[in-house]
Amino acid sequence: AQSVTQPDIHITVSEGASLELRCNYSYGATPYLFWYVQSPGQGLQLLLKYFSGDTLVQGIKGFEAEFKRSQSSFNLRKPSVHWSDAAEYFCAVGAGSGGSNYKLTFGKGTLLTVNP
């Protein structure tokens, strides 16, 4: 069974500082990996996804993530955080197509607070 761990429940950074949100996954085959962001009272917005190929993935809003198979990690990064980035961030893993695997398994999320 697949699982996702986001070790940091809450992170606080200053505006303009760099950001890294950690994500570790467990899955037996090549995973499909996603980062979503959720603002209060809203649904989930897809930031970026990894399926194959280049292990450094660029997403929206200046975010990027790096897939490291040896560490089973897919950490999200941003070089300079803006106050509008304050939200909750979810890492998710999806199995490949076929069978009973048409679902995403999410981590518990990391709440990001941005100080002015």
Place this chain on the structure above:
Amino acid sequence: KAGVTQTPRYLIKTRGQQVTLSCSPISGHRSVSWYQQTPGQGLQFLFEYFSETQRNKGNFPGRFSGRQFSNSRSEMNVSTLELGDSALYLCASSRGEGQGNFGVGYTFGSGTRLTVV
């Protein structure tokens, strides 16, 4: 193109009642998934439908059910509501088949906030 539409946005129900939530996927998407989000359990998968067939189901009691119509719109129903069913219910749509199932990722709606009193 229009996104995923969930109705209603908010609901307040009494214990023991039943509720039906609706989800209209992105045009051309044939897969609809449902997730429950609570502060304690996080995001949990309920079920997924593709072409009117349930392909996958999470670990929820039989009080939770769903269906999908020929136009890909989906409904989920919760019967005999309990206080613990209070949650944000999120619907997600995707193309749903082959490698392309994840090709565009899942697009989520804004959710239905259900409060059981």
